[in-house]
Amino acid sequence: xxxxxxxxxxxxxxxxxxxxxxxxxxxxxxxxxxxxxxxxxxxxxxxxxxxxxxxxxxxxxxxxxxxxxxxxxxxxxxxxxxxxxxxxxxxxxxxxxxxxxxxxxxxxxxxxxxxxxxxxxxxxxxxx
Amino acid sequence: xxxxxxxxxxxxxxxxxxxxxxxxxxxxxxxxxxxxxxxxxxxxxxxxxxxxxxxxxxxxxxxxxxxxxxxxxxxxxxxxxxxxxxxxxxxxxxxxxxxxxxxxxxxxxxxxxxxxxxxxxxxxxxxxxxxxxxxxxxxxxxxxxxxxxxxxxxxxxxxxxxxxxxxxxxxxxxxxxxxxxxxxx
Numbered sequence: 569x570x571x572x573x574x575x576x577x578x579x580x581x582x583x584x585x586x587x588x589x590x591x592x593x594x595x596x597x598x599x600x601x602x603x604x605x606x607x608x609x610x611x612x613x614x615x616x617x618x619x620x621x622x623x624x625x626x627x628x629x630x631x632x633x634x635x636x637x638x639x640x641x642x643x644x645x646x647x648x649x650x651x652x653x654x655x656x657x658x659x660x661x662x663x664x665x666x667x668x669x670x671x672x673x674x675x676x677x678x679x680x681x682x683x684x685x686x687x688x689x690x691x692x693x694x695x696x
Numbered sequence: 697x698x699x700x701x702x703x704x705x706x707x708x709x710x711x712x713x714x715x716x717x718x719x720x721x722x723x724x725x726x727x728x729x730x731x732x733x734x735x736x737x738x739x740x741x742x743x744x745x746x747x748x749x750x751x752x753x754x755x756x757x758x759x760x761x762x763x764x765x766x767x768x769x770x771x772x773x774x775x776x777x778x779x780x781x782x783x784x785x786x787x788x789x790x791x792x793x794x795x796x797x798x799x800x801x802x803x804x805x806x807x808x809x810x811x812x813x814x815x816x817x818x819x820x821x822x823x824x825x826x827x828x829x830x831x832x833x834x835x836x837x838x839x840x841x842x843x844x845x846x847x848x849x850x851x852x853x854x855x856x857x858x859x860x861x862x863x864x865x866x867x868x869x870x871x872x873x874x875x876x877x878x879x880x881x
Contacts, residue, residue, distance in 0.1 A: 580841070580842075595730070599713065603709060605738075
């Protein structure tokens, strides 16, 4: 490196040092807050406690992500509860399966059930 | 364990403002820069606090650097898909938290107004020049020249060869000299 280049770099460094020292009080406060929050994280072994600390950290972006994930999870849970509890939505499936398992008819009869259904529809159409 | 916590606190305190500056130069956004520094602090404390103290600086900047790249990649993709939406940038800026009134009070120990204005203007010129550099050159210059990591350490942090670090630094210095030639630093 030439002497001129050295001078140029040392001036840049000096300016950068000053800019780091003179960050706004608000940024300084937020950095201090972030550091204190980070130091409260239980180290390495306590994964879930660490995760919880990160979730509760004063981080704007993370809060949005959690809000989105939470909303999405809530929608899924609500849909699952609705499907499980509302009568009539999946009753016929369970009854069909139970009927087949409990019935004494031969399996061939169930194999041909689709054909009988089709035949019944055809007859109904012809009659109509 | 307590000693370790005190040492970590001291270490993070010593680098937080410089780390914020690096993140700010990369993102040009206060909130994003604070988020990136906070994430790097969390990761260092959670995963690497058991490592020897001498390794912390390189580890911290490796994490920060990787966070900056992730941010850069995501924002490139986001800008590609959402850039055409009006008010996208404004919506981001509107989400900033209201300033703390106490922290806004004037610091009487600080430099005088003329000096502050002069320093701010010079710094803005330098920051603008740094922001025009490609990200790799920017990072190589800041880590190697400002943070004074060795070529080997910088290469480790950036995940590239020592030759690449030298090339990035050389190009960055040449470009900065070109940009700041007529400015009085």
